[in-house]
Amino acid sequence: MTPDAATGPGRSFLFVLGSSRPDGNSEILAREAAAHLPASVPQRWVDLNRLDLPDFQDGRHEDEDHRPGEVEEELRRATREATDIVIVSPLYWYTLSAQTKRYLDYWSGWLNVPGSDFKQHMAGRTLWGVTAMAHDEHVVADGLTTALHNSAAYLRMRFGGVLLGTASRPGRIRADEPALTRARTFFENDAPPALFAYEKEEALTGA
Secondary structure (H helix, E strand, C coil): CCHHHHHCCCCCEEEEECCCCCCCHHHHHHHHHHCCCCCCCCEEEEEHHHCCCCCCCCCCCCCCCCCCCHHHHHHHHHHHHCCEEEEECCCECCECCHHHHHHHHHHHHHCCCCCCCHHHHHCCCEEEEEEEECCCCHHHHHHHHHHHHHHHHHCCCEEEEEEEEECCCCCHHHHCHHHHHHHHHHHHCCCCECCCHHHHHHHHHCC
16 A cells, blocks of 8 residues: 555544553654644544443354444444554554454454444455553564454454554553654554465465
8 A cells, every 4th residue: 555545535533542551652653643634634532541432242153133222233333334444552562452352353243233334344444553651672562463454354354453552550652652653654654464474385386
């Protein structure tokens, strides 16, 4: 995907905030990246902590069809309407926060809403990640990156990668100049179709 395709006409971004505290370092980093999107590109910000969203219940094998509640339906619509979804989550125990994981769990339910075409609808859209962590070595966030990448691969989405920064105490991400520099051009990065590791191997071997 070229930079023009990533931020050109018709694009719309949904930023999903999954931190346990407001104005966290991950959000600060995401807002720095968002500030460099063209003014013509719509942005919508959703703070999962502010939503009265119950824990996800897997009802795939129950007789009664699941019908989304009002809050869940609004979140589902916001997800469907965006061309680019940005998961903003701090690194908790080397993966996504509980709030963020619950949001992605709801994707499983939306696959099974009667008349839903959620999987087909999400194909070709782009998933991004933004995360702050206390560790200086960004390799410790590989689990989070893999979770997002494989989620995108399952839905045949594109994956723009994860913008990583180092910070622990509130606001300290502003001292991570390399992260702030990366943020300014993050959404210009190439976002190729996400493939599972075995699919990449098959493509290389021609299997």
